[in-house]
Amino acid sequence: MNTNQNNKLAYLLMSPVLIYLLAVMVLPFGWALYLSFTNKVVGADAVFIGLGNYLELLQDSAFWKATWNTVVFTGVAVLFKTVFGMIMALVLNEKIIFRNTFRVLLFLPWTIPTIVSVFTWQWIYSDVGGVLNFLLLKVHLIDQPLGWLARPDLAMFSVILVNVWRGIPFMGIAILAGLQTVSKEMYEAAMLDGAGAVKRFWHMTLPSVKEVTILAAVMTTIWTLNDFEIIWLLTRGGPANATQVLSTLSYTIGFLNMSLGKAIAIAIMTMPPLILLINYVTKRSLSSRD
Amino acid sequence: MENKSIGKQVLVYGTLALLLIFALFPLYWMLNTSFKSQGEIYNMTPSFWPQVFSWSAYEKLLTEKGFLSNIKNSLYVSLIVSFLSILFSMLAAYAISKLQFKGRGFISRGILYAYLMPRAVLFIPLYMLVNAIGLSNSVYGLMLIYPTITIPYATWMLVSYFKSIPGEIEEAAMIDGCSRARTMWSVIFPLAAPGLAATFIFAFTLCWSEYLYALVIVTKTSDKTITLGLSDMIVGDVFAWGPLMGGSIIASIPVIIMYLFTSKYMVSGMTVGGVK
Numbered sequence: 001m002n003t004n005q006n007n008k009l010a011y012l013l014m015s016p017v018l019i020y021l022l023a024v025m026v027l028p029f030g031w032a033l034y035l036s037f038t039n040k041v042v043g044a045d046a047v048f049i050g051l052g053n054y055l056e057l058l059q060d061s062a063f064w065k066a067t068w069n070t071v072v073f074t075g076v077a078v079l080f081k082t083v084f085g086m087i088m089a090l091v092l093n094e095k096i097i098f099r100n101t102f103r104v105l106l107f108l109p110w111t112i113p114t115i116v117s118v119f120t121w122q123w124i125y126s127d128v129g130g131v132l133n134f135l136l137l138k139v140h141l142i143d144q145p146l147g148w149l150a151r152p153d154l155a156m157f158s159v160i161l162v163n164v165w166r167g168i169p170f171m172g173i174a175i176l177a178g179l180q181t182v183s184k185e186m187y188e189a190a191m192l193d194g195a196g197a198v199k200r201f202w203h204m205t206l207p208s209v210k211e212v213t214i215l216a217a218v219m220t221t222i223w224t225l226n227d228f229e230i231i232w233l234l235t236r237g238g239p240a241n242a243t244q245v246l247s248t249l250s251y252t253i254g255f256l257n258m259s260l261g262k263a264i265a266i267a268i269m270t271m272p273p274l275i276l277l278i279n280y281v282t283k284r285s286l287s288s289r290d
Numbered sequence: 291m292e293n294k295s296i297g298k299q300v301l302v303y304g305t306l307a308l309l310l311i312f313a314l315f316p317l318y319w320m321l322n323t324s325f326k327s328q329g330e331i332y333n334m335t336p337s338f339w340p341q342v343f344s345w346s347a348y349e350k351l352l353t354e355k356g357f358l359s360n361i362k363n364s365l366y367v368s369l370i371v372s373f374l375s376i377l378f379s380m381l382a383a384y385a386i387s388k389l390q391f392k393g394r395g396f397i398s399r400g401i402l403y404a405y406l407m408p409r410a411v412l413f414i415p416l417y418m419l420v421n422a423i424g425l426s427n428s429v430y431g432l433m434l435i436y437p438t439i440t441i442p443y444a445t446w447m448l449v450s451y452f453k454s455i456p457g458e459i460e461e462a463a464m465i466d467g468c469s470r471a472r473t474m475w476s477v478i479f480p481l482a483a484p485g486l487a488a489t490f491i492f493a494f495t496l497c498w499s500e501y502l503y504a505l506v507i508v509t510k511t512s513d514k515t516i517t518l519g520l521s522d523m524i525v526g527d528v529f530a531w532g533p534l535m536g537g538s539i540i541a542s543i544p545v546i547i548m549y550l551f552t553s554k555y556m557v558s559g560m561t562v563g564g565v566k
Contacts (some may be wrong), residue, residue: 032415113499226408
């Protein structure tokens with residue numbers, strides 16, 4: 001079959017997908033990009049205002065607060081997901097009984113709908129009848145119920161915990177897949193040489209799963225950076241903006257204050273770091289498969 | 291040596307136990323709460339097993355509220371979207387994985403980009419699109435935009451899957467006189483059936499669990515999906531924890547069952563084929 005025929009067949013096969021993605025993803029995105037340079041509000045015509053939205057945001061302390069919160073939320077959550085994911089992978093890589101059953105069970109938090117995990121945690125955190133306060137009171141770690149979602153200094157921790165709970169399995173399974181390609185002989189040789197467990201982990205295990213871990217952590221960062229549901233449903237960005245991140249701020253400005261142009265501008269401002277991260281993943285994934 | 295290995299066993303199983311408690315406690319708590327009566331739920335001392343097993347939360351869900359219609363809407367949207375997405379994605383994935391053509395690198399990069407593009411960036415453009423063509427406030431609006439989630443995902447998954455099918459099989463069929471299109475349809479697709487099924491299931495769970503797009507597109511009660519139905523059970527600061535936990539169980543069961551059937555495909559699916 002010659003190249004020309006191949007080209008035609010390929011584009012024929014791809015045409016439904018390509019046309020759909022162009023019409024429903026690329027074009028609306030372009031339109032939105034344009035609207036971010038206007039004062040578009042719901043139900044009114046858009047007037048071009050140049051960089052107005054962007055300049056306004058850069059001078060707005062709420063925007064900077066949300067940016068900082070996004071960095072904290074993402075940074076802390078990804079760090080914990082990576083560390084606990086690594087621990088989960090190391091445990092599951094040992095010769096343990098019912099390994100497959102445990103693997104499936106540990107994976108469950110990742111499979112259930114986000115909204116379900118949010119409500120369950122909200123109930124656990126509750127200051128009326130919540131089981132977390134009950135257990136902590138019982139073991140005398142605290143002496144009065146804490147408002148896990150109501151106190152500005154605790155709310156960020158609480159939303160991060162839910163994100164970490166959902167996200168550990170993804171990291172764990174990805175790292176486990178990497179661990180299983182490490183050769184047993186290498187370990188045995190190192191054991192014979194008298195290398196201790198810590199040394200073996202640091203010099204053999206970690207380097208061999210470094211790539212997988214970084215790739216999975218970058219993907220997790222992309223998702224965490226734009227997490228909306230957990231924060232929106234648990235705190236609406238409150239109390240006193242303590243958990244306001246860019247995605248919830250964008251929703252608030254767009255749908256509660258009806259300023260679509262400005263809301264899009266927020267989303268657009270998150271694009272540069274996002275593009276860097278996505279580029280990293282595409283480069284990695286495409287090079288490893290070809 | 292003996293001591294050391296016992297110490298290691300204790301460490302491994304101890305860590306495993308802690309991980310299991312952390313992962314499963316919230317699920318157990320959800321189940322536990324859903325079988326309690328309203329009075330027992332609001333006891334200041336929570337009980338770790340329902341004192342009296344009560345189906346009242348489930349009865350309430352399945353009789354008085356619009357929860358059944360939420361389930362029906364979600365099923366309807368998720369099944370149609372997943373089916374059509376797989377149908378078109380498998381054609382595209384076949385081309386990307388098996389044919390050499392101009393622009394192949396660019397297109398496979400674009401698909402991956404579309405897959406990773408977060409919903410928080412796209413929800414306003416998509417909201418405006420759906421509004422502009424008059425599909426806002428209906429499940430059809432969701433059907434129009436949910437493939438932005440499922441198509442890039444399914445295409446990417448299937449590209450990896452098709453690539454794992456050796457080229458010799460196809461060459462043999464073509465030497466026997468099959469055309470390219472016929473080989474694709476009657477040799478490759480049947481061979482890829484398990485991968486197609488797994489991808490269908492994951493696409494289904496993505497739609498089933500979606501919340502943000504549904505939140506901005508649908509406000510009409512009759513067209514709400516299961517995730518909206520759940521969040522509507524919270525009225526102001528009043529939480530009906532019984533029905534909410536019961537509804538959460540109902541929303542989780544289909545995805546957990548589907549996951550149990552396809553768990554072995556999960557790894558490659560999650561890691562966009564880059565991790566092996």
